[in-house]
Amino acid sequence: MVTLTRGTYALSGTSLAFKTGTWRVERPVHKHWAAPCHAACPAGEDAQAWIAKVQEKKLQQAWEILVSANPMPAVTGRVCPHPCEQGCNRGSYDQPIAIHNLERFLGDEAIRNNWAYPVPKKAKASAPTVAIVGAGPTGISAAYHCIRLGLKPTIFEALPEAGGLLRSAIPMTRLPRDVLDAELERIFALGIEFKPRHRLGRDINLEELRQDYDAVYLGPGCQRSKEWSVAGAVPGDLADGLHLLKEWVDHGGVPNTKKVVIHGGGNTAMDIARVLKRHGAEEVHLVTASGLPGPDTAPDDILNVVPRELEEGVEEGVIMHPHANLKRLLMRGSKLVGVEMVSLKKLPTASGRKARVSFEGTERVLDADIVIPCIGEAVDPEGMERVLGGSNYFRPDDWGRLSGQDNLLAGGDARGDRGTVSAAVGDGRKAAIALAAKLIDGVEPEGAPRQPIDIASLNLNYFQKGTRAKAPTLPVEERTDHAEIEGSLEWSQVSAEGERCFSCGNCLACDNCWTYCPDNAVLKTADVAVDGSHYVFDYDFCKGCGLCATECPCGYIEMIGEPE
Amino acid sequence: MNAKHADRLAELRAKFDRPPSWKDDPKEDKERQTIRERQPRFRGLEAGHRACQGCGEALAARLVTEAAGPDVILTNATGCLEVFTTPWPQSAWRVPWMHSLFENSAAIASGVEAAMKAQGKSTKVIAMGGDGGTFDIGFQALSGMLERDHDVLYVCYDNEAYMNTGIQRSGSTPHAAMTTTSPPGKERMGKRHLKKDLLSIIAAHHIPYAASASVAYPRDVTRKVRRALSIEGPTFLLIHCPCPLGWGHDGARTIEVARLAVQTGLFPLVELERGAITGVMPIRDQKPITDYLGLQNRFRHLFAKNDHRAEEEREHLQAIADYNIAIYGLAADGDDPLDSEGADTVHRCAIVP
Numbered sequence: 072m073v074t075l076t077r078g079t080y081a082l083s084g085t086s087l088a089f090k091t092g093t094w095r096v097e098r099p100v101h102k103h104w105a106a107p108c109h110a111a112c113p114a115g116e117d118a119q120a121w122i123a124k125v126q127e128k129k130l131q132q133a134w135e136i137l138v139s140a141n142p143m144p145a146v147t148g149r150v151c152p153h154p155c156e157q158g159c160n161r162g163s164y165d166q167p168i169a170i171h172n173l174e175r176f177l178g179d180e181a182i183r184n185n186w187a188y189p190v191p192k193k194a195k196a197s198a199p200t201v202a203i204v205g206a207g208p209t210g211i212s213a214a215y216h217c218i219r220l221g222l223k224p225t226i227f228e229a230l231p232e233a234g235g236l237l238r239s240a241i242p243m244t245r246l247p248r249d250v251l252d253a254e255l256e257r258i259f260a261l262g263i264e265f266k267p268r269h270r271l272g273r274d275i276n277l278e279e280l281r282q283d284y285d286a287v288y289l290g291p292g293c294q295r296s297k298e299w300s301v302a303g304a305v306p307g308d309l310a311d312g313l314h315l316l317k318e319w320v321d322h323g324g325v326p327n328t329k330k331v332v333i334h335g336g337g338n339t340a341m342d343i344a345r346v347l348k349r350h351g352a353e354e355v356h357l358v359t360a361s362g363l364p365g366p367d368t369a370p371d372d373i374l375n376v377v378p379r380e381l382e383e384g385v386e387e388g389v390i391m392h393p394h395a396n397l398k399r400l401l402m403r404g405s406k407l408v409g410v411e412m413v414s415l416k417k418l419p420t421a422s423g424r425k426a427r428v429s430f431e432g433t434e435r436v437l438d439a440d441i442v443i444p445c446i447g448e449a450v451d452p453e454g455m456e457r458v459l460g461g462s463n464y465f466r467p468d469d470w471g472r473l474s475g476q477d478n479l480l481a482g483g484d485a486r487g488d489r490g491t492v493s494a495a496v497g498d499g500r501k502a503a504i505a506l507a508a509k510l511i512d513g514v515e516p517e518g519a520p521r522q523p524i525d526i527a528s529l530n531l532n533y534f535q536k537g538t539r540a541k542a543p544t545l546p547v548e549e550r551t552d553h554a555e556i557e558g559s560l561e562w563s564q565v566s567a568e569g570e571r572c573f574s575c576g577n578c579l580a581c582d583n584c585w586t587y588c589p590d591n592a593v594l595k596t597a598d599v600a601v602d603g604s605h606y607v608f609d610y611d612f613c614k615g616c617g618l619c620a621t622e623c624p625c626g627y628i629e630m631i632g633e634p635e
Numbered sequence: 636m637n638a639k640h641a642d643r644l645a646e647l648r649a650k651f652d653r654p655p656s657w658k659d660d661p662k663e664d665k666e667r668q669t670i671r672e673r674q675p676r677f678r679g680l681e682a683g684h685r686a687c688q689g690c691g692e693a694l695a696a697r698l699v700t701e702a703a704g705p706d707v708i709l710t711n712a713t714g715c716l717e718v719f720t721t722p723w724p725q726s727a728w729r730v731p732w733m734h735s736l737f738e739n740s741a742a743i744a745s746g747v748e749a750a751m752k753a754q755g756k757s758t759k760v761i762a763m764g765g766d767g768g769t770f771d772i773g774f775q776a777l778s779g780m781l782e783r784d785h786d787v788l789y790v791c792y793d794n795e796a797y798m799n800t801g802i803q804r805s806g807s808t809p810h811a812a813m814t815t816t817s818p819p820g821k822e823r824m825g826k827r828h829l830k831k832d833l834l835s836i837i838a839a840h841h842i843p844y845a846a847s848a849s850v851a852y853p854r855d856v857t858r859k860v861r862r863a864l865s866i867e868g869p870t871f872l873l874i875h876c877p878c879p880l881g882w883g884h885d886g887a888r889t890i891e892v893a894r895l896a897v898q899t900g901l902f903p904l905v906e907l908e909r910g911a912i913t914g915v916m917p918i919r920d921q922k923p924i925t926d927y928l929g930l931q932n933r934f935r936h937l938f939a940k941n942d943h944r945a946e947e948e949r950e951h952l953q954a955i956a957d958y959n960i961a962i963y964g965l966a967a968d969g970d971d972p973l974d975s976e977g978a979d980t981v982h983r984c985a986i987v988p
């Protein structure tokens with residue numbers, strides 16, 4: 072035994088015998104929040120998690136995390152309106168992270184390198200079977216997630232090829248078909264049974280499917296045009312926008328027109344407007360009751376077009392008439408010669424609900440030789456009449472479960488409240504999760520447990536302002552029916568863009584807590600700690616000062632009352 | 636590990652629960668090492684010390700010893716650091732450390748350095764003290780050490796008052812700050828005099844290197860410690876260390892307070908070689924001094940309503956900050972990765988192989 076005498080010496084590091092942790096009234100704990108980009112992604116992607124891997128330059132791992140939610144990043148990276156970027160905390164600091172460009176980069180890298188989709192749970196021979204109607208993004212996503220979760224999916228598709236609107240309607244200038252083919256081929260190769268040319272209601276029926284399979288997921292999209300007229304009038308040669316687009320995608324033909332009025336404000340409206348403009352129409356007017364993004368427009372009143380597409384459309388010469396509606400068609404016999412427009416806006420009524428109010432005295436006339444309705448479609452009920460019960464759309468719960476229908480789910484555009492590829496992907500994923508929970512484990516599915524973190528909980532002192540990466544775009548005069556308009560980022564841009572991410576609500580492994588703790592009470596580990604970080608608190612010594620929580624750039628440390 | 640070492644380790648473990656790792660076995664006995672023993676940095680100042688929650692001085696001393704590494708001998712003036720690290724019979728230090736008196740840290744260091752030299756050893760000597768022990772009572776010993784050209788780094792932990800004895804004003808206490816011996820009242824708005832410009836006095840000794848640093852910029856602290864230790868001859872480092880108890884701020888905000896001292900211009904970060912300014916940390920976005928003052932109780936009286944002196948003193952401190960910025964040329968022209976905004980930028984560090 073060493074005997075210590077007062078005034079002489081003490082052995083090194085012996086203060087460790089004194090547990091300063093007893094002074095603590097609050098303790099720091101790691102808290103993993105949902106990053107806003109994650110909370111905002113309809114497909115359910117955790118961009119924070121995969122951007123973290125981009126920062127580590129582990130691109131394949133980044134892609135694997137990404138595709139654990141969304142199997143088609145090369146597609147969504149091109150066409151998604153990226154609500155994740157609207158949610159991104161970096162947007163209130165300088166500019167949001169270019170998430171969709173990074174997503175596209177990873178999707179393309181996966182195709183180029185033929186990275187294998189991870190399948191965590193191989194299906195047993197006795198695995199439950201799922202019939203999926205429709206090979207659009209929602210059906211494909213459902214099938215993909217069934218495979219990942221150990222279910223056996225079969226897709227029934229009316230058309231000869233898979234893809235839904237991705238193939239039949241979205242212009243090639245936005246989604247090159249070789250990219251679509253490559254991504255879908257890789258997904259189907261995972262073992263999805265695919266039955267093309269099988270139309271529900273014509274070649275198969277729902278009752279049979281429900282008997283032959285343990286569950287059925289309906290993802291037929293919206294195939295039926297809605298009735299359209301203006302004050303009862305309809306031109307003789309009427310064709311709706313989606314129909315014209317599909318024909319153009321199919322064989323390149325478009326009606327020969329000079330002055331076009333498009334009625335509606337969605338992607339279909341903008342896409343057909345641009346196609347017609349490119350094919351020589353002198354004037355293309357887009358009349359929409361919604362507003363353009365800007366301070367004068369309420370968020371729920373902005374027209375539903377991918378922001379970049381709106382910009383490019385205007386650049387190409389599409390003339391926008393926001394907050395306007397058609398009041399009357401000017402006809403010579405059954406032939407259109409013009410339209411009368413009126414200004415209107417969505418305003419609160421006496422009951423408090425918002426309704427569109429037109430303003431008398433704002434009527435004006437536009438010359439036009441064609442009017443093209445783009446007002447959306449409804450589910451074609453054929454083969455599903457009993458389930459739809461006369462309504463335009465399915466109304467399932469968030470997991471896609473239809474009330475009163477055992478093991479029958481629906482999602483994607485057919486819900487009526489979705490309308491994007493990423494939402495369709497998300498619906499397919501949720502349906503597969505709900506089915507796996509029920510059919511394999513006999514339990515209820517679990518929802519997202521984490522709260523989104525807002526920018527006030529981050530410590531922005533540790534970041535610097537920087538500019539967002541910008542992808543090259545084709546100049547207007549070089550745009551054709553086929554060449555892709557938006558290009559890819561270079562790896563150097565991807566890497567710099569990844570660096571900008573705040574890592575909201577999750578550990579950045581920045582070492583701040585480890586560096587700043589005056590008490591050496593934050594320990595760093597080479598192994599991953601149970602919470603996924605590389606840091607542990609040594610509560611024997613942590614005095615609970617809260618400094619680490621203040622200085623954590625990512626809001627990942629929270630002070631909580633000391634448990635009794 | 637030989638049998639003698641193993642026995643010794645077992646004995647220490649039994650006695651102290653978590654002894655430091657045995658110095659020559661970093662890899663041999665992985666299994667029995669605790670996570671603490673496997674930290675990928677040198678631990679010069681161990682946990683279990685008795686500093687207040689959020690103590691800036693404890694953090695600064697930890698950073699200095701980490702940067703210095705194991706081959707050093709420390710001397711320490713009386714003060715908080717000495718007291719909270721060595722509650723007998725324990726010590727939080729893991730390098731040789733010595734304390735004698737309040738006023739003689741530099742003198743002891745001079746002797747240790749001479750002894751090392753006589754023995755032909757290259758072990759570096761670091762003398763340490765608080766601002767009371769450095770600006771005031773230990774100043775002549777320090778001046779002598781510098782003048783005699785000893786190969787010693789002197790580190791002053793500047794918490795701007797005599798904290799260990801209950802927050803008395805020192806030569807370093809800033810103008811208008813409240814301490815127990817400079818209370819605000821009818822006669823005065825806190826300390827009447829100015830913070831002593833110690834760095835200029837030190838620089839006048841014509842030593843090879845003198846610098847100021849702040850716990851808000853740990854990488855800058857590390858760099859300056861290593862720089863100083865790499866120089867043969869007397870060097871000096873003044874580290875700004877907020878004291879939650881003495882300054883009356885929340886211990887969770889120690890770094891924030893320290894950072895604001897730099898961002899406002901009240902605590903300029905500069906480097907001097909042979910008396911000439913050779914480096915400064917530029918200020919990218921100067922913050923108003925009220926951002927800094929408002930976080931601390933010691934400046935509370937400067938926000939008193941219905942007292943015209945409050946505004947006057949705030950303006951006085953703002954003028955001092957502006958003066959510092961002008962004198963040292965701290966205004967950034969363009970963004971610099973090592974300026975007040977850039978120097979603490981974080982990135983994901985690749986820990987995993």
Ligand SMILES: Cc1cc2nc3c(=O)[nH]c(=O)nc-3n(C[C@H](O)[C@H](O)[C@H](O)COP(=O)(O)OP(=O)(O)OC[C@H]3O[C@@H](n4cnc5c(N)ncnc54)[C@H](O)[C@@H]3O)c2cc1C
Nearest residue numbers: 205207208209229235236271291292338483484490491492
């Ligand atoms: C012109 C246009 C542009 C768009 N641009 C974008 C965009 O930029 N970004 C974006 O996110 N979204 C865009 N969208 C919306 C997006 O395409 C849809 O939200 C998405 O495709 C919906 O996927 P889904 O799987 O639900 O339906 P769909 O893609 O419509 O797929 C349904 C599939 O089911 C098949 N099917 C239907 N009925 C049956 C049946 N009875 N039996 C068997 N099979 C059947 C169909 O043939 C089809 O293959 C656009 C839509 C259009 C029309």
Ligand SMILES: Cc1ncc(C[n+]2csc(CCOP(=O)(O)OP(=O)(O)O)c2C)c(N)n1
Nearest residue numbers: 713714715737765766767768796797798799
């Ligand atoms: C000669 C002498 N005078 C007074 C004291 C009492 N004393 C001990 S520590 C201390 C204050 C130390 O203040 P500072 O050097 O600023 O260090 P801090 O405690 O603030 O870190 C005083 C006055 C003493 N120990 N010796």
Ligand code: SF4
Nearest residue numbers: 112151153155171493
């Ligand atoms: S799918 Fe869309 S919302 Fe989700 S991360 Fe990708 S771009 Fe963002």
Ligand code: SF4
Nearest residue numbers: 108159160572573575
């Ligand atoms: S900064 Fe990164 S983690 Fe935060 S919301 Fe944006 S992309 Fe997501």
Ligand code: SF4
Nearest residue numbers: 588613614616617619
């Ligand atoms: S900084 Fe250290 S002592 Fe303070 S709360 Fe965090 S771990 Fe505990």
Ligand code: SF4
Nearest residue numbers: 578579581582584623
């Ligand atoms: S301070 Fe940095 S290393 Fe520590 S928990 Fe927060 S993000 Fe992770």
